Amino acid sequence: MSKRAVILVVDDEVSNIELLSAALEDDHEICFATSGEEALELARSVLPDLILLDVLMPGMDGYAVCQQIKADALLADVPVIFTTALGEQEAEVKGLELGAVDYVAKPISPVIVRARVRNHIEMKRMRDQLAELAVTDALTGLGNRRRLEQALQQEAGRLARSTADLSIIMLDIDFFKQFNDTYGHIAGDRCIIMVAATLNRAVRRAADLAARYGGEEFACVLPNTSHEEAMAIAHNIRDRVLALSIPHEGSTAAPYVTVSVGVATATCAPGIDPVSWIKAADDQLYQAKARGRNNVEGRVFLEAEMRNTWSEAA
Structure with missing residues (x-):
């Protein structure tokens, strides 16, 4: 009905x-x-x-x-x-x-x-x-990058009126090029679909959004979500992907497919460009990769940092 x-x-x-x-x-x-x-x-x-x-x-x-x-x-x-x-x-x-x-x-x-x-x-x-x-990714059924940017713009504006927290998760499938080289692109697509389904199950609230950012990279928009809550979701995603036990001979992180995850949380305020959250979460994702992959890194960003993050991104 x-x-x-x-x-x-x-x-x-x-x-x-x-x-x-x-x-x-x-x-x-x-x-x-x-x-x-x-x-x-x-x-x-x-x-x-x-x-x-x-x-x-x-x-x-x-x-x-x-x-x-x-x-x-x-x-x-x-x-x-x-x-x-x-x-x-x-x-x-x-x-x-x-x-x-x-x-x-x-x-x-x-x-x-x-x-x-x-x-x-x-x-x-x-x-x-x-x-x-x-705004839907054809392979996974998740939102695509355009949908992610729309949701981020909308939520950042809405939450700025009440100075509430917004958390963003960025994650990447570790050594995905090697996975494709070893198992082929059909298996690579299947791997992306399985990771996307896992991500969708881990992000449950109606206001939350899971999206395919591009290639093997995914993102989650989590409105009204504290850093502790966002980190718990990020660790849950990492654990769920590892539990899929998808063989990955080309990975040095684990014998199975893993993800690296970056988390950024900040209080919304007027004038902060929503792109700042993506840049901040992407920086944390880079840290997770630099520390061995199959890892979660994240932190809380101050308002001044978010404004500087956007200035650097621009």
Whole structure:
């Protein structure tokens, strides 16, 4: 059974909210806001699948709300349908130019609003499916590098508002070139798939992301995760890969396939480029390799260090 879409209804008249909710609640989850400011805060919290937005509201009107929604990377892809009693063509054109996908005229016709919402929800689901394919690694089914960068950007920005910790894990399959030379590329692909599956099982929370960074290198984004927790996950990944007991005659670290792991944790703050976490974790991965591989290295980075890390990376 498919998940019910979440509709955010924004209107300063409670009677309009009740009418729209009655028309849509059988098929969708409904949340509502009675002002533009409340709508933006709620939208960032629940990430709705569609927003029904009144044009004429006191304070911040619907046009201003739509403009801010489309300027927010987190919300830009959410379709907005304006609800308005305005019948002027100029008003409709203005809304469409700001990024709205449709208009519903007041007084509301339940049949029409249901049909239009259904059509736009279906189109959004199709776009989401295509977007998911674009950020999925074909070999492993994990997120690809683009998905990793998107998640890192999103989480670093979100956590900066509450100055929470973000941890990143980078790991590399040890002596993978020698593995391919010894066993062939088909076996190499199979090894990557097995390591990816192990990584996916070790990173369990819904907010966490496991991704294939490129080649034999993988990464994990761990929001709201302390350094101690991230190190425990990293050691678990290392142990799980070793327990696969994939023979590796070309390795000097162990007779089986192993991984080297780097962990970086820092408190998020405005102005720190998310790339800093990748650079910091990659430096720790380098240390793990330098100390014999099949090893985990990591540390906590201060805010000033993260800013310097980005300056060096740039």
